[in-house]
Amino acid sequence: xxxxxxxxxxxxxxxxxxxxxxxxxxxxxxxxxxxxxxxxxxxxxxxxxxxxxxxxxxxxxxxxxxxxxxxxxxxxxxxxxxxxxxxxxxxxxxxxxxxxxxxxxxxxxxxxxxxxxxxxxxxxxxxxxxxxxxxxxxxxxxxxxxxxxxxxxxxxxxxxxxxxxxxxxxxxxxxxxxxxxxxxxxxxxxxxxxxxxxxxxxxxxxxxxxxxxxxxxxxxxxxxxxx
DNA sequence: TCATTAAATTGTT
DNA sequence: AACAATTTAATGA
Numbered sequence: 001x002x003x004x005x006x007x008x009x010x011x012x013x014x015x016x017x018x019x020x021x022x023x024x025x026x027x028x029x030x031x032x033x034x035x036x037x038x039x040x041x042x043x044x045x046x047x048x049x050x051x052x053x054x055x056x057x058x059x060x061x062x063x064x065x066x067x068x069x070x071x072x073x074x075x076x077x078x079x080x081x082x083x084x085x086x087x088x089x090x091x092x093x094x095x096x097x098x099x100x101x102x103x104x105x106x107x108x109x110x111x112x113x114x115x116x117x118x119x120x121x122x123x124x125x126x127x128x129x130x131x132x133x134x135x136x137x138x139x140x141x142x143x144x145x146x147x148x149x150x151x152x153x154x155x156x157x158x159x160x161x162x163x164x165x166x167x168x169x170x171x172x173x174x175x176x177x178x179x180x181x182x183x184x185x186x187x188x189x190x191x192x193x194x195x196x197x198x199x200x201x202x203x204x205x206x207x208x209x210x211x212x213x214x215x216x217x218x219x220x221x222x223x224x225x226x227x
Numbered sequence: 228t229c230a231t232t233a234a235a236t237t238g239t240t
Numbered sequence: 241a242a243c244a245a246t247t248t249a250a251t252g253a
Contacts (some may be wrong), residue, residue: 032245104246179236195238212236 005058007034007108009124013081014055015168031114036106037061043099043107050088050108052083059105060178062186063097076139076162077102079188081169082196086129089115090151102182106186125161132168139210142223151202152193157225159187160207164216174215183214201225 003009011017011029020028034057037043043054045059056081066072077095078084088095089112118125139162149155160183164176180198184191198209206221207214216222 180238181236191237192239199238209237 002151004159005098005106007032007106009059010055010081010108013169013172014128015085016125019124020122028110028118032108032110034106034108037101037105039103039105040131041101043105044085044095046095046098048095050085050093051112052158053083053089053112053115054085054099055083055108055110057106057108057203059107060102060182061099061105061107062102063099065097068114074188076136077159077161077182079169079172079178080174083132083168083204086115086132090123102185128168133140135165135168140142152187152189153197154225155187155189156183156194156197157201157222158218159183159204160214161222164219164222166219173211175213176216179212 008029011025011032011110017028018026032055039061044050046065056078060077060079062077064072064074074118074124084099085095101126117130139158140182143149160176163178163186164172164174166172180194181191184194187194189197198207198214201207201222202209204225206218206222206225208217
């Protein structure tokens with residue numbers, strides 16, 4: 001049923017690659033490499049120089065920051081089909097966050113030079129980055145101005161709305177492969193609470209829960225839930 | 228292909 | 241946190 005996720009499918013499904021000429025697409029594919037990261041491993045670490053724009057071919061990663069005392073704060077997750085790191089790449093600064101694989105994951109590494117070249121030549125690429133930056137900004141503003149942090153339903157709803165973004169991953173269907181435990185790690189909620197919250201959100205008609213996955217039925221409803 | 232088993236995930240307490 | 245129930249994946253005949 002589900003086609004296997006590959007580097008080439010990630011590149012062909014990506015919204016920013018749609019308008020590329022065949023030759024341009026070939027160049028991107030030739031210069032982008034794939035790397036496996038075991039569950040719990042670092043894709044990249046805070047403070048490292050930024051040499052790549054990174055896409056998630058398969059799996060799930062989280063952007064997090066750990067204090068020396070070991071307390072970790074997770075900012076957001078990136079599912080298969082998502083790209084990240086453009087902020088540090090554009091500003092030419094060291095990596096600001098740790099990127100940790102939440103399960104066995106394959107990532108695509110696009111060299112800085114390729115990124116720059118796309119930035120200068122592709123309108124679709126610029127549009128994609130604009131939408132992505134704006135989308136993130138909106139989500140973080142929502143997090144700041146909302147008081148709903150404390151109830152699990154709001155946190156889970158917000159977390160899923162951030163993960164499932166069809167605007168950034170047009171090829172992705174409504175189905176989001178993620179376990180309730182992983183949602184708990186991202187939302188900062190216990191797995192049990194995630195379970196309860198998902199059932200409540202399902203009753204509200206916003207999503208449907210499946211084994212090892214959830215299907216988003218009403219993205220706007222999810223976003224509005226925490227506000 | 229089917230039956231059995233192990234592993235992962237879910238739902239409840 | 242612990243437990244049972246359910247689903248999926250793996251194995252071998």
